[in-house]
Amino acid sequence: MNTTTLPAFGLGTFRLKGQQVIDSVSAGLELGYRHIDTAQIYDNEADVGQAIAAGGVARGQLFVTTKVWTENLARDKFIPSLKDSLKKLRMEQVDLALIHWPSPNDELPVADYMQALAEAKKQGLARLIGISNFTVAHMQQAIAAVGAAEIATNQVEIHPFLQNRKVVEFARANGIHLTAYMPLAYGKVMQDATLLEIAAKHGVSAAQVALAWSLQQGFTVIPSSTRRENLAANLEAVKITLSDEEMSAIARLDRGERLADPDFSPKWD
Numbered sequence: 001m002n003t004t005t006l007p008a009f010g011l012g013t014f015r016l017k018g019q020q021v022i023d024s025v026s027a028g029l030e031l032g033y034r035h036i037d038t039a040q041i042y043d044n045e046a047d048v049g050q051a052i053a054a055g056g057v058a059r060g061q062l063f064v065t066t067k068v069w070t071e072n073l074a075r076d077k078f079i080p081s082l083k084d085s086l087k088k089l090r091m092e093q094v095d096l097a098l099i100h101w102p103s104p105n106d107e108l109p110v111a112d113y114m115q116a117l118a119e120a121k122k123q124g125l126a127r128l129i130g131i132s133n134f135t136v137a138h139m140q141q142a143i144a145a146v147g148a149a150e151i152a153t154n155q156v157e158i159h160p161f162l163q164n165r166k167v168v169e170f171a172r173a174n175g176i177h178l179t180a181y182m183p184l185a186y187g188k189v190m191q192d193a194t195l196l197e198i199a200a201k202h203g204v205s206a207a208q209v210a211l212a213w214s215l216q217q218g219f220t221v222i223p224s225s226t227r228r229e230n231l232a233a234n235l236e237a238v239k240i241t242l243s244d245e246e247m248s249a250i251a252r253l254d255r256g257e258r259l260a261d262p263d264f265s266p267k268w269d
Contacts, residue, residue: 006096006128006153006177007063008215009238010035011231012224014181017044020226025051027228031235037181037222038089039067039100040081045088053090064089067100067132067155068117070264073108078116082125096152097126101133104264110141118146128152132181135266136170148174155179158219160189160210160250161257166269179220182259184210194253198246204236211237213250 011028013021013036021044025036034057038048045066052062066089072081082097097120099113117129131142132155142151154171158164158180171178184207189195195206202209207223211234214221225231242250258268 006179006220007035008220009033009235010037010063010065010179010220010222012181012222013038013044013048014042014224016224016226017042018047021047022051024224024226024231026055028231029055029057031228031232033231033235034061035063035065035220035222037065039098040069040072040085041067041100045085049089049091059091063095064091065096065098066094067098068113070101070104073099073103073113073116075112075116078113079120079123079125082120086125093124094126096128096130097121098130098132098153098155099134101264102135102138102266106266110138111145114142114145118150121150130154132156132179133260133266134167136166136269138266139167139170139174139176143174148176151176153177153179153220155181155222157182157258157260158214159183159185160192160195160213160253161185161255162259163251163254164269165254177220178218179222180214181222183214183219183221183223185257186259188257192253194249198242198249201246202240204240205233208233208237208240209242209246209250212240212242213247216242216247 011033038045066085120126121129130152134154154176189210190206195209199206199209211221223234
């Protein structure tokens with residue numbers, strides 16, 4: 001098991017660019033977020049870096065994640081691309097560097113880019129390393145390449161409508177932590193009758209219930225928002241405790257509704 005744990009709550013920046021992401025990260029830092037998640041393909045690392053630099057929070061108090069894009073997985077591109085990310089972020093090291101997606105159609109062997117990722121850690125470019133969007137088969141290959149203890153997390157889509165159970169079970173059995181992205185299913189949780197009913201009982205929102213459900217299972221969550229009131233409300237989810245009955249009711253909402261499924265996706269479990 002990786003001994004260094006990820007902060008349970010983070011701020012996602014997917015689809016946010018320019019002033020929008022600067023404002024979101026700035027407000028997040030003011031509200032107490034200390035875990036910021038970005039990626040090379042988001043094309044916002046420089047904006048995130050700017051917001052962090054202006055935010056006045058000591059670097060040692062922050063946990064910053066970025067992800068290496070598929071086009072940079074080849075050995076000759078991997079480390080230079082991560083150095084470029086660090087330059088944009090205005091940092092000497094990220095706290096966590098992830099493989100964003102397995103190589104499309106498995107053109108490159110998992111072992112090759114996992115070893116490149118391990119080398120990036122060895123060079124001090126990343127404090128921790130991990131994976132994202134990895135299936136059970138890809139996780140098996142990653143473990144074979146670098147060992148499960150080196151993999152700080154697998155960041156995958158998890159929300160009440162896509163509970164990704166096979167991936168979750170395999171990761172847990174191998175001591176790999178899970179980070180749930182899109183934990184609010186692009187806001188779809190706000191319309192669900194079961195979540196609304198549970199939310200009413202607790203005097204909170206359906207979004208807060210969905211986040212509490214993920215947190216209660218031990219997942220790290222990285223919701224994003226451009227609105228300060230939503231950023232603040234999301235953080236309050238850590239105070240909610242759901243009953244076993246409520247957790248079971250949410251478990252029954254799984255319908256395999258995958259929202260992130262680009263044409264280069266691996267064959268999902």
